[in-house]
Amino acid sequence: MNREEKHIESNLSRVRPCILRRLMQLFAVGVSILLVACGGGGGGFSDVRVSGQVLDISTGAPLTSVATVQSSSATANTVVADGSFLVGAPRGETTLLVNPPALIGYPSFTYKFEPLNQNQNDVQTLWVGPQKVTVRGTVRNAANSNPISNALVRFAGQFARTDTTGTFSILNVAYHPTSTAGFLGLVGQAEATGFLLNEFTTNGNLANAGVVTVGDVLLSPVDSSSPPPSPFTIWGIISPGANAPNTIVRLKDNFGTLLRQFTVGSDARYQFWIEPGTYKLEFQNGALTAPTQNVTLTNSTDVVRADATLS
Numbered sequence: 001m002n003r004e005e006k007h008i009e010s011n012l013s014r015v016r017p018c019i020l021r022r023l024m025q026l027f028a029v030g031v032s033i034l035l036v037a038c039g040g041g042g043g044g045f046s047d048v049r050v051s052g053q054v055l056d057i058s059t060g061a062p063l064t065s066v067a068t069v070q071s072s073s074a075t076a077n078t079v080v081a082d083g084s085f086l087v088g089a090p091r092g093e094t095t096l097l098v099n100p101p102a103l104i105g106y107p108s109f110t111y112k113f114e115p116l117n118q119n120q121n122d123v124q125t126l127w128v129g130p131q132k133v134t135v136r137g138t139v140r141n142a143a144n145s146n147p148i149s150n151a152l153v154r155f156a157g158q159f160a161r162t163d164t165t166g167t168f169s170i171l172n173v174a175y176h177p178t179s180t181a182g183f184l185g186l187v188g189q190a191e192a193t194g195f196l197l198n199e200f201t202t203n204g205n206l207a208n209a210g211v212v213t214v215g216d217v218l219l220s221p222v223d224s225s226s227p228p229p230s231p232f233t234i235w236g237i238i239s240p241g242a243n244a245p246n247t248i249v250r251l252k253d254n255f256g257t258l259l260r261q262f263t264v265g266s267d268a269r270y271q272f273w274i275e276p277g278t279y280k281l282e283f284q285n286g287a288l289t290a291p292t293q294n295v296t297l298t299n300s301t302d303v304v305r306a307d308a309t310l311s
Contacts, residue, residue, distance in 0.1 A: 047091035050121045054083045054098055057129035057156070058179040065101040067128070091117055100128045107132065109172060111157050126157040127186075129174035133207045135214060137200070138166045139190050142218035142261050148192050151219065155188035162192075175207055187265070188214070195219035196273055200263065203246065218261045220273065232271035234295055236306040238283065243310050244268035247285040254278055276300055283308045 054067050062083030069076050071089035078085045087096070092115040100106035109128050116123075139151040139162050147166025152159060160170045175183055184202055191197040200217045234251070238244035249270040251260035259279070262270040276297040283290035290308035297304060 048089050048093065048116055048119055048121055049086060050089050050093065050096065050116060050123060051084070051086045052096075052123040052157075053125050054078050054085065054100075055125055055127055057127045057174040057182050058176040060182040060185070063100060063104065063128070065103065067101055068099045069126075070097040070099070071095075089116060089121075096123065096126070098126055098128055106130055109174065112159065114152075114159070124157070127174040129176045129183075131175045131177060131207075132172045133175040133210050133212050135170040135173050135188075135202070135212045137168060137214035137217055138162075139168065139192065139217045139219060140166055141195070142220045143257070143259050145216075145258075148195065148219060151190055151192035151195075153188065153190045153217070156183075156186050173212070175212075177207070180206055188217075190217045190219060192219055195221050198262075199265070201246075201265075203263075220260045232273050233297055233300075233302060234274065234279070234281075234304050234306060235269065235271035236281075236308060238264050238268045238270065238285075238290075239307070239309050241268045243285055243288055247283060247288075247310065249308075250282040250284075252280045252282065254280070256280075276302065281306055281308070283310065285310055 050071065054063065054069065055061060056063050062080060063078070064080070066080060067078045069078065069085045069087050071087050071093055072095065073090050074088040076085050076087035094113055094115055096111045098109045098111065100108070106128050109126070109132070111123070111126050113123060135155050139148045139153065140146060141148055147162070149162055149164045149166060151162040151166070151168070153162065153168045153170060155170050156173045158170045158173055160168045162168045184204060186201065188200050189197060190200060196219060198217065198219050200214060202212055202214050205212055205214065238247050244264050245266050247264040249262045249264060250258055251272050251274065252258055260272045260274060262272065264270050274297070276299060278294065278296045281293040281295055288310040290310050293306050293308065295304050295306055
């Protein structure tokens with residue numbers, strides 16, 4: 001081998017490993033693209049990742065075997081231990097299809113969302129069950145009872161927006177006709193621009209001809225150009241604790257105008273977020289009531305606790 005041939009061979013010996021590494025990198029990229037395109041690897045990732053949990057409305061627990069969660073580009077299985085899933089989806093995805101295991105006889109559920117544009121999107125809990133119902137109600141301004149249009153309402157993993165009359169109809173909500181404890185324990189949320197988010201329940205109402213009516217959902221307006229610091233300025237605990245859930249706490253001005261309303265949950269706590277002023281608090285849970293209380297907030301930084309005992 002002459003000098004020129006030795007020089008070429010020396011250069012090739014240095015280049016070959018680089019070429020090999022590059023080919024391996026290209027191969028790995030190609031495999032990744034193929035997995036994404038085919039939904040391989042148990043739910044491959046495309047533009048965004050969507051996580052959540054699938055639970056059984058009849059038990060409040062994960063399903064006893066694997067369910068599948070499908071976006072428009074990939075499919076993933078749930079984890080039996082906790083019902084969790086992680087699936088890839090194109091950016092802007094608005095729909096997921098949940099297929100419960102065939103052996104339990106539940107129908108498939110389609111869940112719709114506002115466009116999922118974050119790299120990581122948590123859709124929280126998606127409920128499945130043997131039946132589907134419509135949850136219906138009206139979102140109103142807590143200050144004047146006027147309907148609120150275009151409010152976003154979420155319940156059991158589904159969502160809807162209110163029409164011009166403030167009415168919402170959330171379709172395809174999981175339901176079990178005899179095991180209703182899980183359904184009655186669900187908490188929904190309503191929110192609208194210029195109002196504070198509020199939670200609601202079914203108030204003990206069950207399905208009638210496939211419809212569950214939750215009544216009015218009241219949202220408190222953000223009624224000050226210089227609002228007080230969040231999250232609340234008036235709060236309290238309702239006792240006895242066994243009677244606290246579903247207690248209605250009303251906040252009124254000195255003229256008796258309703259400004260805020262809060263439905264107490266299992267934590268026995270209520271809270272309001274409002275600017276300085278003088279207010280009255282009223283408490284009622286069916287036939288049970290508590291004495292009306294007067295509350296004054298002097299400064300925007302004041303936080304007043306006003307507990308109440310039902311009798």
